[in-house]
Amino acid sequence: MEDCPCGTRFLYTDCCGPLIRGLSNADTAEDLMRARFSAFSKGTWDYLEKTRYPDGQELSAWYKTKFLHDGITWKNLEIIGVKNGESSEEEGEVSFIAHYVENGEEKVLQEVSKFIKEDGKWYYNEHESKIISSNPTPSVKPFTRDQPKVGRNDPCPCGSNKKYKKCCGK
Secondary structure: OOEOOOOOOOEOOOOOHHHHOOOOOOOOHHHHHHHHHHHHHHOOHHHHHHOEOOOOOOOOHHHHHHHOOOOEEEEEEEEEEEEEOOOOOOEEEEEEEEEEEEOOEEEEEEEEEEEEEEOOEEEEOOOOOEEEEOOOOOOOOOOOOOOOOOOOOOEOOOOOOOEHHHOOOO
């Protein structure tokens, strides 16, 4: 048994699997976001089309060529924030970062996705969503101190016997 790609640490068969197989519908906008990520990860393109808001417009060509092909491996999903989108609501917004590998290069997709609930079923509304970044994030190494932090009133590390704020901390 495998963990669900959406990052909940539940088994796929108990998490997004039933949604993607059509056995149930997402309860919240976040549930649909997670199931759509799992569908990307599993390559179940029909689920992505079924859960897109049926406004008569076709999925954008850019979106299709950029994200719906076999050259991408979707790695993990980070939900940054959720605005509305509960089971009792009609609209919701989910901010997320999706990590993926395309042709051996690690990349990220950061998006604020809009969702609409119609007739009790949640849909992704591509035309209202906003892609913030679809470029790889630069690899930034976090700063790590190699010595303890010196406070303003601590003795100056230079050895002057003065307070740090009166010596090197000016």
